[in-house]
Structures are given as structure tokens and as C-alpha cells.
Amino acid sequence: MSIISLIIKREFVAKVRNKSFIVMTFLSPFLFVGIAVFVGYLSTMKPDNKKVAIHDETGLFVNEFKALNDEYVFQDLSMVDMKFLKDSITYESYEGVLYIPKVSNNADLENKIEFISNESPSISFIEKLQEVISKKLTKENFKNSNLDTIAIQKAQAKVNINLAKASGEKSLRGINEIKIAIGGAFGYLIMMFIIIYGNMVMRSVIEEKTNRIVEIIISSVKPFQLMMGKIIGTSLAGLLQFFIWAIIGLGLMFVASALLGIDASPAANIPPSIVKSAHQEFGGMASIYIQDLWGLPIATILFSFVIYFIGGYFLYSSFYAAIGAAVDSETDSQQFLLPIIMPLILAVYIGFFTVINDPHGTVATVFSMIPLTSPIVMLMRIPFGVPWWQLAISISILFATFLFVVWFAAKIYRVGILMYGKKPSWKELYKWLKY
Structure with missing residues (x-):
């Protein structure tokens, strides 16, 4: 050997x-x-629901967040004073408060909405909130401009490109x-x-x-x-x-x-x-x-x-x-x-x-x-x-x-x-x- x-x-x-x-x-x-x-x-366990208060002075967005995320539960507390809601955040009764102020027109509303919380929320959660609010504001702008929203939706094109190989497969x-x-x-x-x-x-x-x-x-x-x-x-x-x-x-x-x-x-x-x-x-x-x-x-x-x-x-x-x-x-x-x-x-x-x-x-x-x-x-x-x-x-x-x-x-x-x-x-x- x-x-x-x-x-x-x-x-x-x-x-x-x-x-x-x-x-x-x-x-x-x-x-x-x-x-x-x-x-x-752990993946089968459902996460604890986080309560988010909505203080919507416009009355337009209260019902728009119901199907947003199973992790968050949205409650309409528009009639409650904001000072009380902020105190609730401090004592961790709520994860945060989505504050939508009343303004003269929708254009002013785009940069005045606030999410108030003790800790910074995830980027994806904020992006979803922005997406919901943007869609709602867009529909309202269409209505205010006397545009037919149904016709606009039908006119929107969805392109699906099919892939194929050079051999034809x-x-x-x-x-x-x-x-x-x-x-x-x-x-x-x-x-x-x-x-x-x-x-x-x-x-x-x-x-x-x-x-x-x-x-x-x-x-x-x-x-x-x-x-x-x-x-x-x-x-x-x-x-x-x-x-x-x-x-x-x-x-x-x-x-x-x-x-x-x-x-x-x-x-x-x-x-x-x-x-x-x-x-x-x-x-x-x-x-x-x-x-x-x-x-x-x-x-x-x-x-x-x-x-x-x-x-x-x-x-x-x-x-x-x-x-x-x-x-x-x-x-x-x-x-x-x-x-x-x-x-x-x-x-x-x-x-x-x-x-x-x-x-x-x-x-x-x-x-x-x-x-x-x-x-x-x-x-x-x-x-x-x-x-x-x-x-x-x-x-x-x-x-x-x-x-x-x-x-x-x-x-x-x-x-x-x-x-x-x-x-x-x-x-x-x-x-x-x-x-």
C-alpha cells in the first residue's frame, strides 16, 4: 500500500x-x-392582530382598509379627539393612528396625511396605505372631473406577452x-x-x-x-x-x-x-x-x-x-x-x-x-x-x-x-x- x-x-x-x-x-x-x-x-400560527385607529375627517377612506392586511385591524375612531388617540398610542392601546385631515380639495390632501405611532412601521405597510389612498383619491378626482370611471376601467389595457422558443415550442x-x-x-x-x-x-x-x-x-x-x-x-x-x-x-x-x-x-x-x-x-x-x-x-x-x-x-x-x-x-x-x-x-x-x-x-x-x-x-x-x-x-x-x-x-x-x-x-x- x-x-x-x-x-x-x-x-x-x-x-x-x-x-x-x-x-x-x-x-x-x-x-x-x-x-x-x-x-x-410557527408559519401556521396567525400573528397577533395589531389595532390601527383611523381618524378620517373627510369620511372618504373609513371603509377602504378592511381587506388591506390580516395582521392589522382598522377601527374607525373619527369621532374621537386626536389628543386621546395619541395618548392611546403612548399606552400601546393602538399600534398607530392614521390621521386624514379635512381639506378644501384633494390635491392638498396628498401631502398632509399622517401615520402616528411609537415605532416606525414597515415600508410595505406604508406603501399599501398609500396605494389604497391613491386609488380612492384618483376615483374621486375622476368623479369631480365628470369622467366615466367605468369607461376608463374598460379602456385600460392589460398586456400579457407569451414566451416562445425559436424552435416553435x-x-x-x-x-x-x-x-x-x-x-x-x-x-x-x-x-x-x-x-x-x-x-x-x-x-x-x-x-x-x-x-x-x-x-x-x-x-x-x-x-x-x-x-x-x-x-x-x-x-x-x-x-x-x-x-x-x-x-x-x-x-x-x-x-x-x-x-x-x-x-x-x-x-x-x-x-x-x-x-x-x-x-x-x-x-x-x-x-x-x-x-x-x-x-x-x-x-x-x-x-x-x-x-x-x-x-x-x-x-x-x-x-x-x-x-x-x-x-x-x-x-x-x-x-x-x-x-x-x-x-x-x-x-x-x-x-x-x-x-x-x-x-x-x-x-x-x-x-x-x-x-x-x-x-x-x-x-x-x-x-x-x-x-x-x-x-x-x-x-x-x-x-x-x-x-x-x-x-x-x-x-x-x-x-x-x-x-x-x-x-x-x-x-x-x-x-x-x-x-
């Missing part, structure tokens, strides 16, 4: 037998499912959001795996360095072999943990559904009559969505996920291993971690804010080729269709960079693994590359 395979086995067994690893492997799914059930329970709005969600889920999974298990590689190196075990190991193993063994062994332990999480999590969800009588299907709480009518009306749309989703390059997505998963993890784990060798504690490593995490965060932002709008644009294409961001950005582009040559170039650059970074990190690892008692700087790391 080769030396690297022995190191891989040692790292894998050490991680799997660790008590914290075992506890978190079997406890985490229960925590995740428990949180999911708790959040689901129908398409629907929202399919791009679904594509970016699929790619984003795979990209986010890679990012979390890199951060969690990259840190695990770094801690393992720091621990062996602190305990002086590495001095014994390095006498019979090359630093490069030790670094690669740690990266691969830790990744195998992480994959095993994810696999166990998936099995236990799905099992717990099925058990919870059976014991609590919860139907996990999306249409579980929708009345049958609504489901039937929706099926008649939107059945064709659903079939188009399904057709578009089945038209996605599923095999390419899964294959690329595995390739970018391996390449991205090995690339970043090399950095983590080098940092672990350069420092004596996790506290000292903080100054070196930010440059590693920033490309991952940048890739997520580019994916969600650029790829969805222009998946084949210059920015999306360039960052899907840069190895530090390609594992996330390219996975978000693939559902939109990526030429095979771009995929081949991106993967080639990723693994070529990985080999270069391994060589680069091994030089730091070779020197730093035996350095003690000194906090290295960026200048010091640069000197180690020349040794």
Missing part, C-alpha cells in the same frame, strides 16, 4: 472515530428536522429562476463543504503541529504526501457524513409525516375544488414547466457537480492546509482566511445577480473560467446551456490551477510545518516560497 493511501486511511479513521464527529453526524439531522418542524409550526416566465435555483443549490453545497471541511483540514494540521506529532510523521513522509493524504482523507469523511445526514434526514421527515399526519406534498392544504380548477386552467402550463425542466442538461449538471466538487474542494483545501502549517493556532489563521473566503462569496453574488440576467454575458463567462469562482458560477450557468468547449476549458483551468496551488502550498507546508513560536506575515510566506 502506498504512503498516501496509508495517510488517507489514517485521516479517515481518525475523523470517523472522533467523538464530536460521531455526535454531530447523528445529532445534526435531528436538529435540522426539529428546526424545520418548529419553523413550519412554448415557454413560460419563471423558468430562469428555477434554473438559477438548481444551479445555486449545487454551488452553495460546494461552498459549504469547502468552508466546513477545509477548516477541518486546517485544524488537523494545527493540532498535529501543536502536539509535535508532525515531527515524527515528517521523518518518514514527504510534506506533499502528508498534505494530500489529509485533504483526501478528510473529504472522504465529509462525504460519509453528508451521506448519513441525507439518509437520517429523509427517514425522519417520513416518520414525522406519518406520526403527525402531515402531507408533505405541495397541494396538501389546498381544497380539492381549487386544485381541480387550477389543474384545468394551468394544467397546460405545468406540462410546459415539466417539459422545460426535463429539457435541462441533467446529466451534464450531475457530472459537472462531481467534477467541480472535487476540483474546488482540493483547490481550496490546499490553501487551508498551507495556512494550518504556517500558524500555531486558529486565532493566528484569521488574517489568512479572508482572502480565501472572499472569492467564494464573490462567486455567489455573481451567480445570483449576474448569471440570472445574462448567463452567457462577459462577466458570467469570465468568472466561470476563473478557478477560484468557477465551481459556483459555472454550475449556475450550466442549466442555461453552456457550450462544451467552455466547460472543457473551465475544468482544465481548474485542475491545472489545483496542481499549481498544490505545488505552491506544498512549499509553504514544507517550511511552515516545522516552524514554531512565530506569527508569520505575508512577507514571511513569500520568503518560504523561495526555500
